[in-house]
Amino acid sequence: MDVPYIYWLDLFGTAVFAISGALAAGRKNLDLFGVIVLGLVTAVGGGTLRDATLGATPVFWVVDPVYIIVASTAALVTVVLARLDRIPHGLLVRADALGLATFTVIGADKALSLGFSPVIALVTGVMTGCFGGMIRDLLCGEIPLVLQKEIYATAALFGAAVYVGAWLSPAPTAVAIWGGLFAALILRLAAIRWHLQLPVFTHEGR
């Protein structure tokens, strides 16, 4: 995809996701290496699974190691900022929404560009946006937040659907990309602002 700014937004999302991984590592008192691993896994986990399932290997960060460098640096900088007590949490949760939206459209776009069906594009869109955070939580011994909290994966699904819909229409690619990105971003920001939640499924027994 050669839509302007998207590559930079992708690197931005990579850094923000790495920061969220590093902060999770800090809550579990991991050592410095654990901070880097959790940052990396959160940042590139979704795209790695996407590429492995699509057969688009070597995966994206093997082809372009800048992602590894950005994510490890962001994780290490997080430790310094946390020591200085300068983590802007409110800003971070909104930056994370932008990362989620970007990763989602990139993931959906990759499937369509490779010639796969719209259903697969929905799956790889959500996967790219959400899977990194799921592994982060698993590695911290917690049930993944994205399966529980305010509309998160749902925002990714919405963004991917808007993107796929626009892509099927005669609209230019850039319109589809930005439409999907803003759809996911706005729904996620609204969910943060008004604590929107999907209904919860509760079931006892086996």
Place this chain on the structure above:
Amino acid sequence: MDVPYIYWLDLFGTAVFAISGALAAGRKNLDLFGVIVLGLVTAVGGGTLRDATLGATPVFWVVDPVYIIVASTAALVTVVLARLDRIPHGLLVRADALGLATFTVIGADKALSLGFSPVIALVTGVMTGCFGGMIRDLLCGEIPLVLQKEIYATAALFGAAVYVGAWLSPAPTAVAIWGGLFAALILRLAAIRWHLQLPVFTHEGR
């Protein structure tokens, strides 16, 4: 593999595994999206890992998105049935045995069809049958049941071994498929009926 009925049994197994994922999501109070994700992961996780390790990418559900549609639909229907208190647990555990047996022979068959060795077919057979349930339990923050409970993975290994043995013999493919499938199914049903268990390994210390 073009043995009649096997494709339909495969979709049946996909639906049953998705239901077990959705019910696990209900026990952890996940939201509706978490229900779908857990259903999908349980249903297609084993085959996904199999295809990624064999290099048979794009993986099966990317090639045939029907699996995604069946699994998500089954997960959502589960929520409705659970609200109506209509989950037939006794039936479900037996349906799961049929899904396990089907997934196992399909997994073993894929390795042999691609020209890999019988040892690998045993591994991919068990992997296809059991790995989805292992990720389901991991995502729920539990130690995978298949590593602990009544003969489950062992039934898969038995079915895969019967299939591989028959495949090495001059018997037609359909015989190998159905032989392996029934071997796994019967052992699993017997384990459910009489609570058969493998010996447990207990070890203290590091």
Place this chain on the structure above:
Amino acid sequence: MDVPYIYWLDLFGTAVFAISGALAAGRKNLDLFGVIVLGLVTAVGGGTLRDATLGATPVFWVVDPVYIIVASTAALVTVVLARLDRIPHGLLVRADALGLATFTVIGADKALSLGFSPVIALVTGVMTGCFGGMIRDLLCGEIPLVLQKEIYATAALFGAAVYVGAWLSPAPTAVAIWGGLFAALILRLAAIRWHLQLPVFTHEGR
């Protein structure tokens, strides 16, 4: 890579990692099949992820099933030795250091041999050495030890860096291999001996 002894060290590392997986299974009272699965996953998990991300599929143990046979056998032998109370724990932790060092240089070497960049070789080196142990701990419901304990992943990173550095120099491959291997081994043994640790990152809040 055709450096003498490395293949044997690789199988040795596979056995040692399988033993550590089997012992972890024993601490969680898994059944015999769980012991084999945990042994296998610990032994081949790192190399599997490496090959899947590099696109070097089918993955190494599909190409050479000896790894599967060695790992399952080692896991089963562990159960017998544990019954006889003959697990030499002090020896094992040192053997594990040798396995870690071997896996690391093999992982880094694979990336460079396939023509990927030095940054990727660092990642695949550490991944090959450490990822199996991470899945082992995850499957046991624990936060991965390698992210917390005495310098472990860091020893892998150090070994991978020495290997990559030597590989970029005019030194013969064998020198790079053994240099990287000993660098990782010595740092890990020193960490065990003097309980060296990386600083821990502690952070409260979201």
